[in-house]
Amino acid sequence: MSERTADDRERKTDGGMVTERDEREVDNEGKTNDRQKSGTASELRGGDLEIGYPDSGIIVECESIIVPAGEITAFVGPNGSGKSTLLKAMSRELHPESGVVQLDGEDVHSLGTKTLARKLGLLSQENESPGNLTVENLAYHGRYPHRGFFESKTEEDHEAVERALELAGVTHLRDEEMGSLSGGQRQLAWIAMVLAQDTDVLLLDEPTTYLDLRHQLRVLEVVRTLAHEEDLTIGIVLHDISQAARYANNLVALRDGEPYDWGPPSEVVTEELLADVFGVEATVGIGPEGPVVTPRRPL
Secondary structure (H helix, E strand, O other), rough: OOOOHHHHHHHOOOOOOOHHHHOOOOOOOOOOOOOOOOOOOOOEEEEEEEEOOOOOEEEEEEEEEEEEEOOOOEOOOOOOOOOHHHHHHHHHOOOEEEEEEEEEEEEEHOOHHHHHHHHHEOOOOOOOOOOOOOOHHHHHEEEEEEEEOOOOOOOOHHHHHHHHHHHHHHOOOOEEEHHOOOOOHHHHHHHHHHOOOOOOOEEEEEOOOOOOOOHHHHHHHHHHHHHHHHHOOOEEEEEHHHHHHHHHEEEEEEEOOOOEEEEOHHHHOOOHHHHHHHHEEEEEEEOOOOEEEEEEOOO
């Protein structure tokens, strides 16, 4: 990471997708809304992380990473820079070789599956569902962490699903089967499911993939609303650095498996970063909503 490290910008804060199989896991922490907002957003933090896969070795090394409470943090960088791998480790989908990930000061690996799923939601790139599952039923899968085994759907579940379908813009598709949808429509349906999970922290791995520009902007507007009006903490992987600079409070730029820089877009998005991290010559101007990137040529 550059001289502006995550620790330099530490804020004073307090503080996965669940499958049907996880429904069988019953804990003793109650079945009612499990967000229990107290007016304080959640913070996700990683330290001394080494992350990899059995066949690939260590892919990401990160001394310190923070997804600040109640803000949008965008992870940017070229293909293969480690963005998705880092997000998987932050969500407990991938166990780091060393280091720790903490949610509000608690090691995520110390939390029960349903307990974590009530606090943290993940939309990954690898999503599969039965083709005959409807969009509405998929959204209800996001409610599993909030119910006990054999417990019926509650009014709270219905309200959460209706709200998620509306936010994702798929209310009109509620009765459509997943197998009949286009790639973009399926992506919006998965977004509805993770929104229905109703967590304090939301991690989104390239949620705008397969979406046309209109729907990309819709998703990013929803993300901004959730963070700024409902105090959610959001980490999002994006390919488009201009969109990241416009919608995120913070950017984490990765290069070759390590954070290159971290901070507000106005500080991070520079012509030097675009050359060093993305390998492009570009100019950076200032627009009404943050930095504006104009690519010129590959380096």
